Amino acid sequence: MKNKEIVYVVSDSVGETAELMVKAVSSQFNKSDVEIQHISYVEDTQDLNNVIAVAKYTHSIIAYTIVIPSLKQYLDERTREEGIIAVDLMNPLMQAFMQKFDAAPERQPGLMRKLDDNYFRRVEAIEFAVKYDDGQDIRGIKRADIVLIGVSRTSKTPLSMYLANKKFKVANVPLVPEIPPPDELFDIPKSNCIGLVITPDKLNEIREERLKHLGLTTQANYAKLDRILEELDYSEKIMKRIGCPIINVSNKAVEETADLILAMLKKRRVMYHE
Known part of the structure; x- marks a missing residue:
């Protein structure tokens, strides 16, 4: 043979x-x-x-x-x-x-292996963001690098995906007056949590556009100003209770908000190592 x-x-x-x-x-x-x-x-x-x-x-x-x-x-x-x-x-x-x-x-x-590692970390972060989007699974809160909280239409999902592409594991949780916030939000370091707020008129505009896109009437409670004010008031109370940083996203692009979050993370690391 x-x-x-x-x-x-x-x-x-x-x-x-x-x-x-x-x-x-x-x-x-x-x-x-x-x-x-x-x-x-x-x-x-x-x-x-x-x-x-x-x-x-x-x-x-x-x-x-x-x-x-x-x-x-x-x-x-x-x-x-x-x-x-x-x-x-x-x-x-x-x-x-x-x-x-x-x-x-x-x-x-081993430089190519490092590039591969970066690629797989990015994929893992994106999969994490999808799995723990919109409060689908609260177990992600304690596993996340960043937890975004805010009312509906404050750019939580696009921000999560943008930051995931930077290799950060991000979970996001909607704040709704009728639903108590997960206990896990109060167990994680407050600097891991970022509150997103928006002006009432801007949120009203965004929600009305969303309803039009879905073919629904803009008179729905979702876009009414009194409902919006109630939600924003509730969400800010939760954010103050947590003690987390708060960013107003009213006139900011996703990239601009993400840069602010990354700057906060960088500052947190510097303070941690000092």
């Missing part, structure tokens, strides 16, 4: 990039019998000596993504001395970038 051909994938990080490229190339040769052996997180020349020894013994190829210059140089020199085929999968494109952008690379392992 014919032994499988071995390609050693060597990296000073995980080595996922090299593995994908090796698989792509082997598929072009209909090579289903290629075995990929991982040597990840290479840190020193001893790690390289080990893979060089086994690659020479098995007459194998080394495909690598090593960005630390001293390790790359050592691997290039030693494989050349031993007559081993070693392919740098990143350097040609790295050189092209250096030429095009007239800049030097970071030469730091």
Whole structure:
């Protein structure tokens, strides 16, 4: 039985990039019998000596993504001395970038993994915002980085999604006079909670537009000024009871309100570390 051909994938990080490229190339040769052996997180020349020894013994190829210059140089020199085929999968494109952008690379392992981590944290935050939107599940209050509270149509949902794209886990809770606020709001640090308020006339305008969009009469109680005043008065009492920061969103874009919230968070961190 014919032994499988071995390609050693060597990296000073995980080595996922090299593995994908090796698989792509082997598929072009209909090579289903290629075995990929991982040597990840290479840190020193001893790690390289080990893979060089086994690659020479098995007459194998080394495909690598090593960005630390001293390790790359050592691997290039030693494989050349031993007559081993070693392919740098990143350097040609790295050189092209250096030429095009007239800049030097970071030469730091694992940067792509950091980018991936940022991506997955953002996705997780967005999923969190959807799950704990509009008080659907009060369990999110204690798990959230930020809890937004306010009456209906104070931009709680768009703010939650905007902040989620900044990788913050956000829950939002509507305040309605007929429904007692969740006890959890009073158990979390008050700086984790942000109250959103709005002027009565602006809220009246927004709610009337909302009713028109839904094909409903603007005379509904939802948009009546006395009902709005009742809701706003109730919500501000709850916010004062919690002792949370309050932002008036009347004439602010979502981005502007989000910047104010992020500034509050930054200030909170500075105070915490002092």
